[in-house]
Amino acid sequence: MNTFEQMQEGRPTGPLVQGYEVIIGFETHAQLSTVSKIFSRASTAFGAEPNTQASAVDLALPGTLPVMNKGAVERAIRLGLALGSHIAPRSVFARKNYFYPDLPKGYQISQYEIPVVQGGSVSFFLGDEKKTVRLVRAHLEEDAGKSLHEDFVGQSGIDLNRAGTPLLEIVTEPDMRSTAEAVAYARELHKIVTWIGICDGNMQEGSFRCDANVSVRRPGAKLGTRREIKNLNSFKFMQQAIDYEIRWQIGELEDGRAIQQATVLFDPETGETRAMRTKEDAADYRYFPDPDLPPLAIAPEWIERVRSEMPELPRAMAERYGREHGLSDYDATQLTQSPALARYFDEAVRAGAAPKLASNWITGEIARRLNLQDIDIAQAPVTAAQLAALIGRIGDGTVSNNAARQVFDALWTGESSDVDAVIDARGLKQMSDTGALEKIVDTVLATNQKNIDEYRAGKEKAFNALVGQVMKASQGKANPAQVNALLKAKLG
Template identity: 50%
Template structure:
């Protein structure tokens, strides 16, 4: 079914954008896919290279079981078919940072088959299909800006294990593509199989874009290679879709090609014509036997999976009573969900969620900090909410307390005691202050009793100001109404 809001208006009518993503996710492992070389980010160039990675003759690949385990766990997290038999192939092409002259990848028999991801969209949830996940080696890195006439090659990344996760062409807008990447990254981080740090290159995205008139067959697609941020993915899609529409409407045709995203100019640029599978001359790697997995081992991995974002979201809404929106915000990052659960232990779950998503997230964003860098711990936030729930302090006073907690790292209880901020629950003290304010504003009392109901807020403000904001709001409202009624 075509969603009208996703259609793009061109000169000749409305166009539909068809999107499929290929995500390269670096496997979290201490060593590479077929060698014992380290995988640490930021190491000095060519300091994490084995003889296998460098393509020395006679060096044979030895498979890393941890990488296999991480791929299977990812497949399970994507609700995908785990193929108990898979094959590693040689993908042949020449490039300076590919020492062997081929990449060990998987072609016809990948380790993971079809699966699904549920997108969290403003209008609700919907599924995007996963075509496959296969394991492959990363290539090295060519450095073109180190010398005016030379290119240097760093092989630290050569041989690092990648999971290539290929979606079905099920997305229809840049917003859906962004939601897909956010959800996929969240799942990978929950599983601990990829850190998802696009700025470090450990998660990279190729975007396949085509356009068509609604109901027409699929158009010719262009692939935008190695886009390294979700924001750039969205921008590249918007530009490329418009470009293709303009080409077609001006009587041209779309060439199937690979393009690059230029973030500085905000455009895609042609890189090369799109390769086909036969260009790479795939064949099974003769140095690696087919990979055969034990079904019981796969089941044991499945049994050990952590609670994933969708399941956690359901639990937060069904068991803790959170709104779907708040639950979605909290589970988007594992660190936020863990922080929330610790803060909410024995507390008002909804109130904790409100304070976390509005007050704490707001201050962290303003300070440019992550939840891991929060000066207010989960336990400290829970304590603050506890003081609100048991009427020790009011919600208004709590905001001042929270600001000081964020700035000083002090606990809520310490600040409340040091500044004498405990809420006044003594009806006698509240009555006395109400009587004083009414006596000083007899004219306004008369106006209120004459029908000016809006003056009630004036009296509340005056009493609160006189009591330093410490009067219990519910008690103040009740006593004030009774006295004003005469």
């Protein structure tokens, strides 16, 4: 049994696709948020004119030597702490040899046998089910340049600005069993690297790129041949690419053809993957220790200093929300999708909002409007303090839930910034005069004998009809709880 197969011993199977089990592993390149490159002082800023940020060190010109960027190492330590990994006290850099037009040195400085971050895991929820994906490693390496084809007729250009940009390559075990699980893992990892501040997570700019290794097999059969889908830079394309690849591989096997190991690209316009090159194995890269870089030594004191500066992690924060506020795992996980969202919730609770109601509004109406307008919580027109004031008015019976939505809409659209002013201007205050409400109830009962008889005969729908009549007669201003109590008291 090979190492890849040993990884799968005891691993759960997922839902079958046309009688096949899907096996997915990920390699994710997270661009580290340093201002300079991993082995030189050249800038990592995005959007500069081509070839204006490629230094002599990045190009490995004669007489130059690489010098390790301490900030890149600290970010690797931070990730290791966040994922419960082992941080190697001594790790080694190697040269990964291959030839490609945008690789100026003819080799890439990476880590092979002894990476800086070893093991660990990423846990997340898929619906109500908790999933855990094991990690093999996360190693430091430099990025290559970029080939440009769009603006050149019959030719290609090379931009070496990215060459030498610091990356952490995060490699999983082949633990995922569906496209949904793979995308959920990628989203969770994206959340973690942005949460701890080691990567800006901008997928459009290439700061967070995922490669998915996909294979299929009959349940109980040996592992199938995997194909690697390169450079997936959006969660939408990730889902489409993996789905297509699964269908394609099953189709090939069903037609009696063998799967060939390969690196493939996804074309968003056609929705298909296409082979780019035959997939290389480690031996093809002729790894050997980089003679210009000494081993990377990380003292325990350095790790503890980084640990002391770490923010509260999203999983720990979600568990705290469950303990302190009685929120479900699902709600707490939704609230910890980003530091900004968690801050918004905390501010609303500090301003007096009931935690469960605040959670419902944030994960419900606010999330819906943010998605509709494609904006972040930091850009939400309704502040946490305004939300808390609105929730307070629901809690003290000033407005009903339906009226609260009208108030929220006025706040969101900028009609007013004051909750009470909107309530007064629109006449949304609930009826609090028990005597007046009792008169309405009496009138409704006097004119709806049929519903009364049906209710007393055991038909609950008849009671709901009476409640509806009272609410209609009060123009929606009656307190539903008071209406229910009065009706039940009078009906006996």
